[in-house]
Amino acid sequence: MLNDPMVLAPVTEAIRVEPEKRIRDRSATEKAILKAAKSLLAEEGFQNFGINAVARRAGCDKQLIYRYYGGLNGLVEAIGADLGNWVRDRIPEDTGGMFLLTYGDLMERLSLLFLEALRDDPLVRRIVAWEVSESTEQVRRLSEARSKALANWLDRMRGSLTPPKGVDVVAVNAILIAAIQHLVLSASAGGQCAGLALKTSKDWEKAATALKRIVRGVYG
Amino acid sequence: MLNDPMVLAPVTEAIRVEPEKRIRDRSATEKAILKAAKSLLAEEGFQNFGINAVARRAGCDKQLIYRYYGGLNGLVEAIGADLGNWVRDRIPEDTGGMFLLTYGDLMERLSLLFLEALRDDPLVRRIVAWEVSESTEQVRRLSEARSKALANWLDRMRGSLTPPKGVDVVAVNAILIAAIQHLVLSASAGGQCAGLALKTSKDWEKAATALKRIVRGVYG
DNA sequence: CCATCGTGTCGCCGAACGGTGACGTCAGTT
DNA sequence: AACTGACGTCACCGTTCGGCGACACGATGG
CATH class of the missing domain: 1.10.357 (Tetracycline Repressor; domain 2)
Structure with missing residues (x-):
């Protein structure tokens, strides 16, 4: 019932109305992610520090965090470098x-x-x-x-x-x-x-x- | 948080207290819950301190924690009393x-x-x-x-x-x-x-x- | 022209969480 | 015996989590 494709089809089409494209700029995205991670950690503490939260704050997909930093581990390491x-x-x-x-x-x-x-x-x-x-x-x-x-x-x-x-x-x-x-x-x-x-x-x-x-x- | 897939596997939780049938003894259950809560907090830290984990360790249903202590709040308060x-x-x-x-x-x-x-x-x-x-x-x-x-x-x-x-x-x-x-x-x-x-x-x-x-x- | 690759997005999965309603079951009272 | 209420158990809800496979799009270069 949940996987009924008939229901999903019109939804995707409706969302498509707003293009709102993210510019393709890896280094900018990387910086945004790192900045988001630091501010998130600073404001919320390590308790609520996770992939989803960082991605939300950075305004990007969490997949990019995996790709660019190899997950939270690498991200924390990048923070540590600072x-x-x-x-x-x-x-x-x-x-x-x-x-x-x-x-x-x-x-x-x-x-x-x-x-x-x-x-x-x-x-x-x-x-x-x-x-x-x-x-x-x-x-x-x-x-x-x-x-x-x-x-x-x-x-x-x-x-x-x-x-x-x-x-x-x-x-x-x-x-x-x-x-x-x-x-x-x-x-x-x-x-x-x-x-x-x-x-x-x-x-x-x-x-x-x-x-x-x-x-x-x-x-x- | 920061879960390595490596450490995900061996998450062996504390074993149930006894296979023996649970006696109907409120005060004994209360003590078991409190003891479980304290040992859980001491061993695992506050990060993994939750209703489900305490109930698992106490070998009872989490509902009882709500009934007897009014949830985690009351349970922590009881710990604080000690x-x-x-x-x-x-x-x-x-x-x-x-x-x-x-x-x-x-x-x-x-x-x-x-x-x-x-x-x-x-x-x-x-x-x-x-x-x-x-x-x-x-x-x-x-x-x-x-x-x-x-x-x-x-x-x-x-x-x-x-x-x-x-x-x-x-x-x-x-x-x-x-x-x-x-x-x-x-x-x-x-x-x-x-x-x-x-x-x-x-x-x-x-x-x-x-x-x-x-x-x-x-x-x- | 088409093929490839990097970039960004989406939807899904299994698991664990806190929380709740409903259901057995047994003890004491009437 | 029948009722009542406390004790214990179970199944389920909605949400969030970390993680993954698949796809859309644009640029680049044969």
Whole structure:
């Protein structure tokens, strides 16, 4: 009954009235797909991230995603490729006119820069949430690209400053980064973290002050 | 989401509880459902947490979940009710034979206790990941119950110790908790966090040492 | 001219989802 | 014994999902 061709025939003809052609431009379509995927992930989160949703948002057929990116896998990989540039694009490289004399000066500044950059970037926030929620190879690659870019940035900014002796810098910095990431994610999801409100700019000032104190406590 | 055809095949769901005929015992069924829900959430994560999956694991019909819990909402609420007891059940109240003379002593110990408790509890880990990934009223209630229980615990353990003056204890502690949570989540998902490996017990010792140093840095 | 190939579109499939109405079946009450 | 109501089960609905085969169209080049 559903497959009765008699019913389908007139329908196709009626739709044909509006030509409304999509221009044949592969690279443009590819960009549209990638842009749609990024905005979808940023706005809806990884939960509702799928072939159908991306295709809908890109205004194209999902088949093209398979053809051009090899499915969601390749698409995510393409997103991950941009992650390497994230730090460079979103975080200023200069010192903001400050003289960073000690490693503590540096890490205090970098912590706040990272905090603000993350607060301003919904896409990366979603990706970080994804990283701690799923354990697929897919996500692991994303995570790796991001942490590598982050490590590079840290290293580049360090310059000739030497960290204090006797401190496991990698471990301490990892904990600081973890704190910042979770703080921002919690705030983004629920407006608070462990009883600390994180909505108004006043709230964030308090958080930033506490973060500075922690960094200074460990790095002087 | 992101289904590889490879991983599609071995989707073996939990086996039914018993071939034996189901007894007419509402309270027993309710408990079975709640237990199934908790284990499902702990093992599979919130992504695959749904009416059908819970019913399958509980070995009962999903209709009963609607009848007894009013759907997933009520079921999650029931899970959340247990969260209030989590801290009490999972974290020792005594000081482990140590004398906690200062607030720094206290927070160092509490930080490590919390870290270990979280590492040992997959259910709460999944819930924390849920909290930072979704922003529904549902999850918000879970989050609130958890943070309230945590605050109570902190307060109870504090005893008569007074935190140092001039420090925003709430903010600093929130950041410490955030760091611990993210560290554990990252480790659980990818075995590392910001370039810091978190697999072997040796890795965790390094993390614990760094955490202690941070706590001591801010609280003396 | 026709043949080929890249591009875009369409419709269908099997599966899983959340949700609901209807139907057995058994226990306690009247 | 008959009724009632709670407990458990089943089948079905509409929707969405990922994935695939087939086709329409336009450009390109023999």
